[in-house]
Amino acid sequence: MTLDLSTLLAILAMAAATIFTRVGGLVLIRYVRIDERRQTAIEAIPPAVLMAVIAPTAFATGWAEALACAATAIASRRLPMLASVVVGVATVALLRTAGL
Amino acid sequence: MLQQSRPAGEFKAGMRAIFPLIVAVLPIGLVFGAVSATKGLSPLETTLMSALVFAGGSQFVAMDIWTHPASWMGAGFAALLVNIRHLLMSASIGTKMQSFAGIKRYIAMLFLADEIWAMAEFRAGTMRLTPAWYAGIVTPFYLAWVGSSLAGALLGAFLGDPAVIGLDFAFPAVFIVLVMGFWKGPETGAVLAASGIAAVAVHQFVPGVWHIAAGALAGLAMAFWKGRAREQAA
Numbered sequence: 001m002t003l004d005l006s007t008l009l010a011i012l013a014m015a016a017a018t019i020f021t022r023v024g025g026l027v028l029i030r031y032v033r034i035d036e037r038r039q040t041a042i043e044a045i046p047p048a049v050l051m052a053v054i055a056p057t058a059f060a061t062g063w064a065e066a067l068a069c070a071a072t073a074i075a076s077r078r079l080p081m082l083a084s085v086v087v088g089v090a091t092v093a094l095l096r097t098a099g100l
Numbered sequence: 101m102l103q104q105s106r107p108a109g110e111f112k113a114g115m116r117a118i119f120p121l122i123v124a125v126l127p128i129g130l131v132f133g134a135v136s137a138t139k140g141l142s143p144l145e146t147t148l149m150s151a152l153v154f155a156g157g158s159q160f161v162a163m164d165i166w167t168h169p170a171s172w173m174g175a176g177f178a179a180l181l182v183n184i185r186h187l188l189m190s191a192s193i194g195t196k197m198q199s200f201a202g203i204k205r206y207i208a209m210l211f212l213a214d215e216i217w218a219m220a221e222f223r224a225g226t227m228r229l230t231p232a233w234y235a236g237i238v239t240p241f242y243l244a245w246v247g248s249s250l251a252g253a254l255l256g257a258f259l260g261d262p263a264v265i266g267l268d269f270a271f272p273a274v275f276i277v278l279v280m281g282f283w284k285g286p287e288t289g290a291v292l293a294a295s296g297i298a299a300v301a302v303h304q305f306v307p308g309v310w311h312i313a314a315g316a317l318a319g320l321a322m323a324f325w326k327g328r329a330r331e332q333a334a
Contacts, residue, residue, distance in 0.1 A: 003144055008145075011148055014153045015153050017179040021183040025189065029194050040327040042195060045192045049185055050275050052316050052318075053299075066242055072277065077280065081274070087273075089270055089273060094297075098175055
């Protein structure tokens with residue numbers, strides 16, 4: 001159980017940066033008035049950010065990942081979240097085993 | 101309309117809602133712990149990072165660029181870049197925290213990981229977001245992340261490659277289910293298309309995590325443009 005000083009400093013710097021980004025938005029909306037158009041934009045944030053996170057996996061990694069993403073999306077229209085995730089994970093495992 | 105149950109019930113409902121993500125986060129935490137062990141971090145250092153930073157993406161990026169002795173500027177700047185999306189996310193969820201009195205909003209924000217934020221946004225779409233429900237999703241998720249990081253650091257060498265059984269796909273799968281939940285019609289489709297195209301294009305040509313910022317901004321621009329077109333048509 002060692003704790004190196006430079007490692008501790010690096011961890012604290014990462015924590016400070018993360019706290020800044022997490023609290024920053026909350027401080028921001030205290031000083032910026034939210035009109036209707038800004039509200040529309042704020043509502044677009046969740047799908048836009050999530051899509052940006054998964055897009056490289058879905059469209060630029062390989063066929064197994066792309067098809068598993070499609071299978072997950074289709075499953076999510078009928079099944080609860082955990083079941084849809086299982087469908088996606090099983091699909092990607094099978095396709096990788098098949099060499100895709 | 102908005103049924104308000106007791107805090108204990110809200111807390112339990114939150115724990116039930118986060119359960120699939122707990123299942124998804126355990127293997128990721130194990131992998132993070134194992135990776136950090138190969139980079140020479142002690143189990144204590146690994147656990148401290150997971151507990152204080154609590155943002156998986158930036159922790160993996162830090163492991164990518166880790167040196168000995170560690171560079172606090174390098175690690176701090178990488179964390180800032182990877183997590184800059186949290187600014188947008190906290191601005192968005194902050195407008196839905198009417199039930200959070202004063203300092204509670206700020207405390208809640210300290211635990212705003214991607215998965216926590218996405219679940220909270222999803223909840224706020226149908227129900228009033230309460231501090232008890234939020235605590236119900238944060239507590240088990242936080243403990244699972246820190247605990248699985250520690251376990252991965254201790255077990256490290258014994259773990260195989262999680263990609264073989266597709267476990268690395270658990271997070272993208274969860275995010276896809278959440279994206280589908282935000283569908284509100286063709287305008288959502290336009291936002292998703294703009295974000296996806298921009299993210300893939302930037303991912304192809306720019307190393308690092310700029311594709312997340314690019315996709316988010318492209319989606320926002322599309323929402324702005326669609327909103328203005330609707331105003332002019334009216």
